[in-house]
Amino acid sequence: xxxxxxxxxxxxxxxxxxxxxxxxxxxxxxxxxxxxxxxxxxxxxxxxxxxxxxxxxxxxxxxxxxxxxxxxxxxxxxxxxxxxxxxxxxxxxxxxxxxxxxxxxxxxxxxxxxxxxxxxxxxxxxxxxxxxxxxxxxxxxxxxxxxxxxxxxxxxxxxxxxxxxxxxxxxxxxxxxxxxxxxxxxxxxxxxxxxxxxxxxxxxxxxxxxxxxx
Numbered sequence: 001x002x003x004x005x006x007x008x009x010x011x012x013x014x015x016x017x018x019x020x021x022x023x024x025x026x027x028x029x030x031x032x033x034x035x036x037x038x039x040x041x042x043x044x045x046x047x048x049x050x051x052x053x054x055x056x057x058x059x060x061x062x063x064x065x066x067x068x069x070x071x072x073x074x075x076x077x078x079x080x081x082x083x084x085x086x087x088x089x090x091x092x093x094x095x096x097x098x099x100x101x102x103x104x105x106x107x108x109x110x111x112x113x114x115x116x117x118x119x120x121x122x123x124x125x126x127x128x129x130x131x132x133x134x135x136x137x138x139x140x141x142x143x144x145x146x147x148x149x150x151x152x153x154x155x156x157x158x159x160x161x162x163x164x165x166x167x168x169x170x171x172x173x174x175x176x177x178x179x180x181x182x183x184x185x186x187x188x189x190x191x192x193x194x195x196x197x198x199x200x201x202x203x204x205x206x207x208x209x210x211x212x213x214x
Contacts, residue, residue: 008146010153013068013080015059020077021070022055028080028136034170038194039106039113052105053113058082060098062133069153071137071146078138079146081154084131086163115191123188123199124166130158132167151180158204165202174198 013021029036029050039053040046062068065088071079106113120131132154137146158165166185169177174184182202189196 007073008078008149009072010069010149011072012066013058013063013070015063017068017070017077018055018058018063021058021068021080022051024077024080024138025054025134025136026051027138028142032172034195034197035116035190038190039116040109041112045107045109049105049107049109053102056098056101056105060101067133069150071150073141073146078141079150080134080136081132081150082134083154083165084133086128086130086161112191112194116194119188119191120168128163130154130161130163130165132165147176155180155202158202162204162206164204164207167200168197169200170195170197174200177202 033050036046036050040049058068062082065085067083067085067088069081070077071081103110120133123131135147135150137150154165165182167177167182168188177200178184180202182200185199185201187196187198
């Protein structure tokens with residue numbers, strides 16, 4: 001039976017949160033993760049490599065860009081959202097200091113990992129936009145408003161920036177994003193041989209109003 005949370009607080013993540021964030025995301029996607037399954041096809045390798053890659057990305061990409069937030073209850077991290085701000089586009093190996101850590105995390109599956117992120121980097125070229133990379137809630141705290149709290153926090157930021165928010169999701173998650181007003185633009189294949197996922201877009205009110213006038 002799911003827990004009941006009295007207070008859910010969303011705040012920017014810090015370096016001190018990295019271990020808890022990594023653990024929450026690993027548990028959240030342990031049963032269903034098409035992205036991780038494509039990057040690391042071998043389940044035992046995935047169990048080792050996915051947390052390492054997640055930890056490296058939080059440390060070197062999302063925290064420095066201000067694209068990492070956590071939902072907490074009684075001081076415990078119960079949900080995580082990672083996203084790319086509209087003025088930043090990430091490349092896993094752009095920061096020389098981070099290359100050794102990323103290479104250790106990816107191992108022999110590096111080409112698949114880089115192929116998937118190249119696909120994401122090529123999404124909507126020339127269009128300023130936020131990109132939602134990951135939203136995960138600890139299974140023990142799912143279906144009680146944690147994901148909603150994280151989403152509403154992000155949408156408030158996007159509303160102020162007045163640019164679209166794009167994200168990728170599989171069919172089972174479309175209802176969650178549609179409930180916030182996101183629209184499906186189409187689908188895209190992860191890397192060269194990965195699964196197809198849906199491209200979703202949420203527009204701030206200023207762009208929705210402009211769209212109605214056209």
